[in-house]
Amino acid sequence: MGMQWEGKSFIDNLPKIYGVYTGGFLAFFALMAILEQMGVGADMIGILFVGFTIVIYAFIGVLSRTMAVDAYYVAGRSVPPVFNGMATAADWMSGASFVAMAGGIFMAGHGYMAFIVGWTGGYILVATLMAPYLRKFGCYTVPDFVGTRYGGKLARFCAIVVLIVASFTYVTAQITATGTIAARALQIPFEAGVWFGLAGILVCSMLGGMRAVTWTQVAQYIVLIVAYLIPIFWMSIAQGFGPFPQLAYGGAVERIMELEPVIGVGTKAVEAVPGLGVLTTLHATPKEGAIAAWQFVTLVACMMIGTASLPHILMRYFTTPSVRDARTSVAWSLFFIFLLYFSAPALATFSKLQMIDPTLPTAIIGKSIDEVMALNWIQKWGAIGLLAVKDGNADGILQINEFFLNPDIIVLATPEMAGLPYVISGLVAAGGMAAAMSTADGLLLAMANALSHDLYYKIIDPKAETKKRLLTARILLVVIGAAGALVASMKLTGILGAVAWAFCFAMSGLFFPLVLGVWWKRANRPGAIAGMVGGLGVGWWYLLAVRNPKEWYGLAEPWLGLNDLRFGIVGIVASLVCMVVVTLLTAAPDEETQRMVDEVRIPRGDTIIGAKA
Amino acid sequence: MTQLTQEQRALHWQRTRTLMIVHLTIWFIFSYVVHWFAVELNAIKFFGWPLGYYMSAQGSLVVFVVQLFMFSKQQHAIDVEFGVAEEE
Numbered sequence: 001m002g003m004q005w006e007g008k009s010f011i012d013n014l015p016k017i018y019g020v021y022t023g024g025f026l027a028f029f030a031l032m033a034i035l036e037q038m039g040v041g042a043d044m045i046g047i048l049f050v051g052f053t054i055v056i057y058a059f060i061g062v063l064s065r066t067m068a069v070d071a072y073y074v075a076g077r078s079v080p081p082v083f084n085g086m087a088t089a090a091d092w093m094s095g096a097s098f099v100a101m102a103g104g105i106f107m108a109g110h111g112y113m114a115f116i117v118g119w120t121g122g123y124i125l126v127a128t129l130m131a132p133y134l135r136k137f138g139c140y141t142v143p144d145f146v147g148t149r150y151g152g153k154l155a156r157f158c159a160i161v162v163l164i165v166a167s168f169t170y171v172t173a174q175i176t177a178t179g180t181i182a183a184r185a186l187q188i189p190f191e192a193g194v195w196f197g198l199a200g201i202l203v204c205s206m207l208g209g210m211r212a213v214t215w216t217q218v219a220q221y222i223v224l225i226v227a228y229l230i231p232i233f234w235m236s237i238a239q240g241f242g243p244f245p246q247l248a249y250g251g252a253v254e255r256i257m258e259l260e261p262v263i264g265v266g267t268k269a270v271e272a273v274p275g276l277g278v279l280t281t282l283h284a285t286p287k288e289g290a291i292a293a294w295q296f297v298t299l300v301a302c303m304m305i306g307t308a309s310l311p312h313i314l315m316r317y318f319t320t321p322s323v324r325d326a327r328t329s330v331a332w333s334l335f336f337i338f339l340l341y342f343s344a345p346a347l348a349t350f351s352k353l354q355m356i357d358p359t360l361p362t363a364i365i366g367k368s369i370d371e372v373m374a375l376n377w378i379q380k381w382g383a384i385g386l387l388a389v390k391d392g393n394a395d396g397i398l399q400i401n402e403f404f405l406n407p408d409i410i411v412l413a414t415p416e417m418a419g420l421p422y423v424i425s426g427l428v429a430a431g432g433m434a435a436a437m438s439t440a441d442g443l444l445l446a447m448a449n450a451l452s453h454d455l456y457y458k459i460i461d462p463k464a465e466t467k468k469r470l471l472t473a474r475i476l477l478v479v480i481g482a483a484g485a486l487v488a489s490m491k492l493t494g495i496l497g498a499v500a501w502a503f504c505f506a507m508s509g510l511f512f513p514l515v516l517g518v519w520w521k522r523a524n525r526p527g528a529i530a531g532m533v534g535g536l537g538v539g540w541w542y543l544l545a546v547r548n549p550k551e552w553y554g555l556a557e558p559w560l561g562l563n564d565l566r567f568g569i570v571g572i573v574a575s576l577v578c579m580v581v582v583t584l585l586t587a588a589p590d591e592e593t594q595r596m597v598d599e600v601r602i603p604r605g606d607t608i609i610g611a612k613a
Numbered sequence: 614m615t616q617l618t619q620e621q622r623a624l625h626w627q628r629t630r631t632l633m634i635v636h637l638t639i640w641f642i643f644s645y646v647v648h649w650f651a652v653e654l655n656a657i658k659f660f661g662w663p664l665g666y667y668m669s670a671q672g673s674l675v676v677f678v679v680q681l682f683m684f685s686k687q688q689h690a691i692d693v694e695f696g697v698a699e700e701e
Contacts, residue, residue, distance in 0.1 A: 117669055253663070602697040603699050
């Protein structure tokens with residue numbers, strides 16, 4: 001079947017296509033609910049949810065296969081801003097956002113909110129400093145910009161290195177997440193889940209490159225946002241907070257703050273359960289003092305600047321039809337991301353209130369241990385080690401410091417705590433899978449494209465023909481994916497740690513070379529190389545040093561309380577200093593480069609790379 | 614397409630830069646300044662929320678979203694004024 005993937009009729013039909021798709025997904029959800037009522041088991045429903053959605057993505061991926069360079073690298077530059085916004089939102093929101101965020105807020109209170117602020121506000125930097133100019137440039141990849149703006153193979157190579165370090169760190173976390181969810185929903189071992197997840201990811205990207213990833217990401221966004229919001233709306237209505245809990249949960253926060261001293265939040269646990277913790281942090285009360293405030297703003301800064309430096313996000317804005325569309329598309333991206341992020345604290349709040357408020361039927365704190373242990377969801381999640389009950393003071397009553405949990409169960413188990421049918425849990429599993437797969441796809445594509453376009457075509461073999469280039473791109477995709485899965489199956493770091501590191505690596509190496517490439521005409525090649533090498537090198541050294549204070553790296557105490565989640569602050573300062581000093585010590589870029597920068601700054605006219613070729 | 618003079622280019626870029634600085638100033642306030650004073654703001658109640666918490670859960674986010682749609686409009690207006698917007 002020949003299918004039209006670009007051009008006016010396809011673009012005009014997009015709202016209809018995805019409207020039908022959304023309706024179909026909701027119908028599937030209804031069908032599952034009916035099957036559950038008819039007595040189909042919970043396991044089967046989980047398998048059907050995850051299996052059905054992956055088949056749909058694979059179908060889109062296969063249909064949108066291509067052999068054209070423009071379609072493979074930048075989706076033919078024909079993605080309308082609203083749809084690119086949805087795709088970016090899926091690209092952006094990882095398994096960590098979907099599964100771990102509400103749980104993090106639940107456990108760590110205000111300190112964790114730095115992720116919410118940091119992972120949204122970064123888009124202001126993307127829109128004002130980068131996206132429109134990179135789109136005008138007309139590059140295929142982020143290193144393509146660096147290589148053309150500064151000239152020379154070495155600058156391009158440095159950008160490839162930073163991209164690979166940051167994206168590979170990130171992708172292992174995503175493949176781990178797909179493995180965890182697949183393992184749980186399909187009831188297979190974790191290692192098998194990892195390879196199964198990878199197969200799903202590759203089917204979406206291998207045949208159609210950016211074009212296929214774009215249209216599967218839109219589909220994945222719809223699944224993940226529906227899966228995140230339906231349980232929240234449902235729970236809110238069930239608890240009498242009305243249909244828009246995001247606007248009405250102030251009262252619930254107030255009630256939690258009243259209850260906290262009564263039930264004794266903050267008392268340490270008597271016993272310890274490995275991998276699990278008890279709630280000891282206040283819900284909405286920030287820690288006092290300048291150090292806590294400093295910790296908050298430095299984490300916000302790392303997440304924001306990292307956002308604006310991550311190549312898999314920046315390259316999404318290469319796919320819009322115009323510079324103006326790239327700009328509006330950033331606004332739409334943030335809007336779609338906002339829908340999930342402003343709901344996460346509401347979910348954390350409701351979930352906590354229903355556990356601790358003695359006037360609610362769902363409360364467990366203050367109940368007798370026997371009564372709590374008889375609950376279905378306590379038994380189920382207890383059996384796989386995600387929660388535990390230990391009667392520390394042996395009074396037979398469950399206290400807040402006797403309830404141990406893994407934060408991830410806030411999203412995964414809240415529907416069951418609230419007594420919602422299992423079909424909701426199946427939906428949540430499909431949503432988490434969509435979130436992790438879409439991010440992994442974007443990251444793998446960013447890496448494979450940089451290696452095939454920048455390293456292979458631009459540096460090693462500039463005469464390679466199209467067919468060979470695209471074949472290389474696909475082989476690299478499989479190889480990098482397999483490497484990621486191999487590392488993921490070794491379970492090296494927690495999901496959140498690896499995600500924060502990726503942001504810090506990206507900001508250390510790429511932020512200033514990209515921004516100053518547009519905003520400072522004087523910036524030159526030696527400066528950019530110094531900025532990338534210096535930033536990545538110093539950032540990496542600092543990460544190793546704070547992680548291993550006893551080793552030879554020469555750092556006994558972290559500077560200013562900057563721990564391993566915040567090493568990007570050190571890296572980016574080094575990057576700025578190196579880039580400015582070296583630039584000023586060497587000659588200004590030539591006339592042609594300066595004219596190129598002038599052209600980048602106005603939307604009108606041909607793309608820079610298109611005009612050069 | 615008429616050629617831009619150097620002065621027009623410089624003026625267009627100056628206006629673009631001013632717009633960027635205005636938006637980054639607002640961004641700085643709602644990303645850092647507001648949250649630096651979270652403890653103090655929490656003393657104020659906002660529809661039941663302590664204000665410091667509210668700003669991190671929703672307030673800053675709403676500002677960012679509105680800001681980006683406005684930025685996109687304003688930058689386009691500058692481009693149209695100088696005749697450097699893309700043809701439709």
